[in-house]
Amino acid sequence: xxxxxxxxxxxxxxxxxxxxxxxxxxxxxxxxxxxxxxxxxxxxxxxxxxxxxxxxxxxxxxxxxxxxxxxxxxxxxxxxxxxxxxxxxxxxxxxxxxxxxxxxxxxxxxxxxxxxxxxxxxxxxxxxxxxxxxxxxxxxxxxxxxxxxxxxxxxxxxxxxxxxxxxxxxxxxxxxxxxxxxxxxxxxxxxxxxxxxxxxxxxxxxxxxxxxxxxxxxxxxxxxxxxxxxxxxxxxxxxxxxxxxxxxxxxxxxxxxxxxxxxxxxxxxxxxxxxxxxxxxxxxxxxxxxxxxxxxxxxxxxxxxxxxxxxxxxxxxxxxxxxxxxxxxxxxxxxxxxxxxxxxxxxx
Amino acid sequence: xxxxxxxxxxxxxxxxxxxxxxxxxxxxxxxxxxxxxxxxxxxxxxxxxxxxxxxxxxxxxxxxxxxxxxxxxxxxxxxxxxxxxxxxxxxxxxxxxxxxxxxxxxxxxxxxxxxxxxxxxxxxxxxxxxxxxxxxxxxxxxxxxxxxxxxxxxxxxxxxxxxxxxxxxxxxxxxxxxxxxxxxxxxxxxxxxxxxxxxxxxxxxxxxxxxxxxxxxxxxxxxxxxxxxxxxxxxxxxxxxxxxxxxxxxxxxxxxxxxxxxxxxxxxxxxxxxxxxxxxxxxxxxxxxxxxxxxxxxxxxxxxxxxxxxxxxxxxxxxxxxxxxxxxxxxxxxxxxxxxxxxxxxxxxxxxxxxxxxxxxxxxxxxxxxxxxxxxxxxxxxxxxxxxxxxxxxxxxxxxxxxxxxxxxxxxxxxxxxxxxxxxxxxxxxxxxxxxxxxxxxxxxxxxxxxxxxxxxxxxxxxxxxxxxxxxxxxxxxxxxxxxxxxxxxxx
Numbered sequence: 001x002x003x004x005x006x007x008x009x010x011x012x013x014x015x016x017x018x019x020x021x022x023x024x025x026x027x028x029x030x031x032x033x034x035x036x037x038x039x040x041x042x043x044x045x046x047x048x049x050x051x052x053x054x055x056x057x058x059x060x061x062x063x064x065x066x067x068x069x070x071x072x073x074x075x076x077x078x079x080x081x082x083x084x085x086x087x088x089x090x091x092x093x094x095x096x097x098x099x100x101x102x103x104x105x106x107x108x109x110x111x112x113x114x115x116x117x118x119x120x121x122x123x124x125x126x127x128x129x130x131x132x133x134x135x136x137x138x139x140x141x142x143x144x145x146x147x148x149x150x151x152x153x154x155x156x157x158x159x160x161x162x163x164x165x166x167x168x169x170x171x172x173x174x175x176x177x178x179x180x181x182x183x184x185x186x187x188x189x190x191x192x193x194x195x196x197x198x199x200x201x202x203x204x205x206x207x208x209x210x211x212x213x214x215x216x217x218x219x220x221x222x223x224x225x226x227x228x229x230x231x232x233x234x235x236x237x238x239x240x241x242x243x244x245x246x247x248x249x250x251x252x253x254x255x256x257x258x259x260x261x262x263x264x265x266x267x268x269x270x271x272x273x274x275x276x277x278x279x280x281x282x283x284x285x286x287x288x289x290x291x292x293x294x295x296x297x298x299x300x301x302x303x304x305x306x307x308x309x310x311x312x313x314x315x316x317x318x319x320x321x322x323x324x325x326x327x328x329x330x331x332x333x334x335x336x337x338x339x340x341x342x343x344x345x346x347x348x
Numbered sequence: 349x350x351x352x353x354x355x356x357x358x359x360x361x362x363x364x365x366x367x368x369x370x371x372x373x374x375x376x377x378x379x380x381x382x383x384x385x386x387x388x389x390x391x392x393x394x395x396x397x398x399x400x401x402x403x404x405x406x407x408x409x410x411x412x413x414x415x416x417x418x419x420x421x422x423x424x425x426x427x428x429x430x431x432x433x434x435x436x437x438x439x440x441x442x443x444x445x446x447x448x449x450x451x452x453x454x455x456x457x458x459x460x461x462x463x464x465x466x467x468x469x470x471x472x473x474x475x476x477x478x479x480x481x482x483x484x485x486x487x488x489x490x491x492x493x494x495x496x497x498x499x500x501x502x503x504x505x506x507x508x509x510x511x512x513x514x515x516x517x518x519x520x521x522x523x524x525x526x527x528x529x530x531x532x533x534x535x536x537x538x539x540x541x542x543x544x545x546x547x548x549x550x551x552x553x554x555x556x557x558x559x560x561x562x563x564x565x566x567x568x569x570x571x572x573x574x575x576x577x578x579x580x581x582x583x584x585x586x587x588x589x590x591x592x593x594x595x596x597x598x599x600x601x602x603x604x605x606x607x608x609x610x611x612x613x614x615x616x617x618x619x620x621x622x623x624x625x626x627x628x629x630x631x632x633x634x635x636x637x638x639x640x641x642x643x644x645x646x647x648x649x650x651x652x653x654x655x656x657x658x659x660x661x662x663x664x665x666x667x668x669x670x671x672x673x674x675x676x677x678x679x680x681x682x683x684x685x686x687x688x689x690x691x692x693x694x695x696x697x698x699x700x701x702x703x704x705x706x707x708x709x710x711x712x713x714x715x716x717x718x719x720x721x722x723x724x725x726x727x728x729x730x731x732x733x734x735x736x737x738x739x740x741x742x743x744x745x746x747x748x749x750x751x752x753x754x755x756x757x758x759x760x761x762x763x764x765x766x767x768x769x770x771x772x773x774x775x776x777x778x779x780x781x782x783x784x785x786x787x788x789x790x791x792x793x794x795x796x797x798x799x800x801x802x803x804x805x806x807x808x809x810x811x812x813x814x815x816x817x818x819x820x821x822x823x824x825x826x827x828x829x830x831x832x833x834x835x836x837x838x839x840x
Contacts, residue, residue, distance in 0.1 A: 213709070213714065214712070214714060217702065217714070220694060220698065221694065223693075224691035224693040225693075227687060228689055230650075230670060231648070231650075231680060231688055232674075233670050233671040233703055291693040291694070292693055
């Protein structure tokens with residue numbers, strides 16, 4: 001009956017004293033981050049130093065980049081399990097290009113400038129994303145299965161490309177004009193790792209896309225109610241393809257940043273990173289059903305997960321325990337999501 | 349005779365807001381008792397308390413003379429109170445019998461499910477109710493009406509004495525509703541009590557024996573249906589005397605807006621031809637499955653072109669996608685508000701602006717001020733009751749939600765409105781406002797095609813009716829010749 005909803009509103013009407021709880025619930029990822037920083041700063045004097053904060057944040061950059069792409073996909077009501085593999089594939093693809101491409105027919109070795117390598121790697125990410133998007137939007141393969149397939153395929157391709165080895169010569173040669181790969185993640189600008197700037201720029205662009213551009217409205221409505229969106233003239237299928245493409249590009253950026261940070265590109269990089277990215281999105285308050293979530297929340301989620309893990313390392317907790325703690329945080333976050341979104345109304 | 353259910357002084361408030369402040373209800377055996385009230389009258393709260401889904405603050409509930417303290421729905425079921433919800437929840441891939449006995453499957457040796465007995469029991473139950481449904485068929489192969497009947501059988505399988513039906517006909521056509529009513533009459537003869545909740549007054553007058561009206565969470569009155577007039581009942585529900593139910597201010601012209609020639613939609617909807625004129629309200633009438641919705645889907649570009657011509661304002665058009673249709677000035681209010689009309693997770697503003705994003709943005713950026721003013725304009729135009737446009741629409745009542753859908757489409761400044769069951773699940777007061785919006789739109793030079801299963805609504809609003817049967821036009825009736833008889837005769 002339709003008046004159920006009115007009752008639900010009445011129930012959710014603010015009560016004195018509930019406001020604080022509501023505020024805590026709304027900003028839970030933020031408060032969790034504050035609590036994590038406070039607790040670990042108290043436990044270890046080394047935690048909240050400028051250098052450690054920068055180190056941790058450049059780690060956040062990798063997961064944050066993946067999580068931004070993941071958020072877009074999750075908002076559309078899908079999921080992208082392939083981002084970890086795409087990260088590796090794009091990393092080794094960049095590494096392979098940096099080694100020089102031998103064109104046998106012409107008998108020359110082609111050394112691309114770094115900007116061209118970057119463009120090629122991003123195109124590779126976009127390609128994997130486009131495959132995902134077309135599988136999901138046009139061939140109606142469930143997102144979980146489609147991206148699970150590309151997870152395997154991209155990883156396999158990365159291994160094939162390197163024969164399982166790692167590319168270590170990424171710095172280029174001044175005589176060949178292809179130096180500067182360090183600039184993507186390893187170098188610092190005003191003392192701050194470049195990777196953090198990359199994350200900030202990507203997050204800002206994604207935030208504007210979601211909140212200011214028509215595409216954002218399309219995306220939220222596609223995830224919220226695809227049928228209603230379609231009837232309102234929203235190009236639902238192209239939105240679905242585009243989110244996977246953007247997620248692939250985010251994974252490629254993360255792959256470039258990571259190989260630059262490590263100054264090497266290996267085919268096994270980024271294994272299980274897709275799960276961390278999903279965790280960041282969920283901790284950030286997004287709904288896995290689609291239609292609900294923000295960039296700000298997702299970034300906070302990435303910070304919470306990395307800062308918690310790094311804190312546990314610093315105070316000397318075994319890495320096995322870290323895994324347990326991370327899991328607990330994810331479960332707690334989803335529980336709070338259910339309370340926030342599901343607990344207000346009641347069902348007849 | 350001892351009442352089956354006697355409720356007195358039921359109270360419930362949420363966060364200091366009273367949702368129900370004096371719930372009173374008396375259900376006698378062998379009667380159908382209509383529970384009436386607008387959206388927010390407290391019917392839902394009342395029913396959820398009776399079913400043990402929510403706790404009460406005060407008041408007494410007596411079932412068969414015994415004070416009842418249900419703390420969960422299974423308590424209510426065990427005491428013989430069962431409910432058939434508006435939104436059915438079948439398990440589609442299971443058989444009818446499995447659905448009926450879900451959670452209490454008869455078991456045999458070693459806990460094995462005794463399918464033979466389950467099927468036999470279910471079939472016996474269905475036969476005893478004169479439902480022609482096989483217990484072995486899968487739920488997903490049934491029609492909505494049949495699902496409804498299975499739910500009734502399920503309710504009775506709990507040996508329920510009291511059956512609550514919440515808007516049972518909202519998804520049914522006229523013929524299927526008759527089937528349901530026949531079933532209800534048989535239940536009555538067996539001495540069961542039925543609480544019947546519906547916004548459709550004609551149904552209440554057809555099937556109910558008694559009525560109870562709630563308004564603003566309070567009991568307002570009760571009595572026998574035979575002693576009340578339709579207008580008096582409406583007045584009780586709405587709380588003020590009403591002007592004419594169907595406000596009609598439009599006069600059709602003979603200027604054609606939309607011409608459809610030999611249109612095919614799907615494989616079985618064939619050779620549909622009609623002309624819609626400026627200022628006209630045209631109704632498509634027919635039973636469920638007569639092809640009404642399929643015609644709308646074709647016109648709105650949701651189904652592929654299968655032959656036939658569509659001419660809009662003198663120009664041939666193809667209408668191959670919703671975007672295309674919107675660009676040509678069509679607007680489509682679907683019958684399923686929650687499923688295809690609204691994004692329930694989003695707020696009013698985003699929902700209202702959803703079909704007009706191109707106009708409200710510039711160079712790829714949304715113009716937020718224009719979005720806000722557009723939403724405000726529609727909230728005022730339709731009198732949507734909301735504190736602000738940032739409220740998530742799932743928190744609105746059915747009538748207000750429907751107005752948000754209308755607001756979304758009026759923002760596109762359409763020339764032709766396609767309305768599929770525009771007043772389904774909407775209370776009497778909001779219905780009138782929707783009728784007013786329709787006729788004002790037509791009076792200002794728009795054109796409306798509506799689909800409705802409510803004969804009263806068609807008789808009250810339509811200038812002309814096209815009757816469909818089995819995917820073909822079986823007749824056309826002008827306003828002068830309109831009568832319930834002529835429509836049913838052509839439709840069946």
